[in-house]
Amino acid sequence: MATYQEQIAAWRAQRQQQQVNDRLQQIRSEHAQAVRERDVAIPENRMEDAELRDMDCQQLEQEWHQYNPPRQQADPRMVEFVRRRQPFVDRHGQAAYQAMDMAHRYATAPRDPNATAASVGAGRSGMGLTPNTPAYFQAMDSLLTMYAKDYGLHYDPEEKLLTANQAAKISGLSPQQYNHAAQQIGSQGRYSWQQKQGK
Numbered sequence: 001m002a003t004y005q006e007q008i009a010a011w012r013a014q015r016q017q018q019q020v021n022d023r024l025q026q027i028r029s030e031h032a033q034a035v036r037e038r039d040v041a042i043p044e045n046r047m048e049d050a051e052l053r054d055m056d057c058q059q060l061e062q063e064w065h066q067y068n069p070p071r072q073q074a075d076p077r078m079v080e081f082v083r084r085r086q087p088f089v090d091r092h093g094q095a096a097y098q099a100m101d102m103a104h105r106y107a108t109a110p111r112d113p114n115a116t117a118a119s120v121g122a123g124r125s126g127m128g129l130t131p132n133t134p135a136y137f138q139a140m141d142s143l144l145t146m147y148a149k150d151y152g153l154h155y156d157p158e159e160k161l162l163t164a165n166q167a168a169k170i171s172g173l174s175p176q177q178y179n180h181a182a183q184q185i186g187s188q189g190r191y192s193w194q195q196k197q198g199k
Helices: 004-041 047-067 075-082 086-092 092-108 117-121 134-151 162-172 175-187 193-198
Strands: none
Touching: 004 047, 075 086, 086 092, 092 134, 092 162, 162 175
16 A cells, blocks of 8 residues: 555646646647637738737747657667567566667767777777667677676577568468458457556
């Protein structure tokens, strides 16, 4: 059972979220009104009014983005790399992600040609690779293979989930047929990961 302090903290967080939601609703309404007034003023050649309303629109849009910052989209190649290593993640959970993060930092850190073994070990030099390139992904597999065991983890670069094309070939379906079937299964919520979320 939550302590009194935890209950108060949860209540405050809930109240703050409700205030944010209320303000977002107000921003929507105020923005729609400012857009209408601006769009009426322009054809009537009331340019000063139109400019003021457009400044209101810009200010409201900026405030909206403070509450809803644009989410950075993950590179699909990285998403696929991690997805295919799901057996490693399933086995080790958060520790697998931490190992991948360490490998990523080392693979992408700038390379120092004058680095000594001590400076490399201290994290002052890396491989200097560009993320999401073939060389980067090959290095990630190599680094995880070599160093995961130092953290009590087992990483096998051959232990990967199939690609959609590999799965289609094995199933005897065309990639289009396989993708259509996969979409149907997903829409029906029959994947194991969907069933775990529902529980």
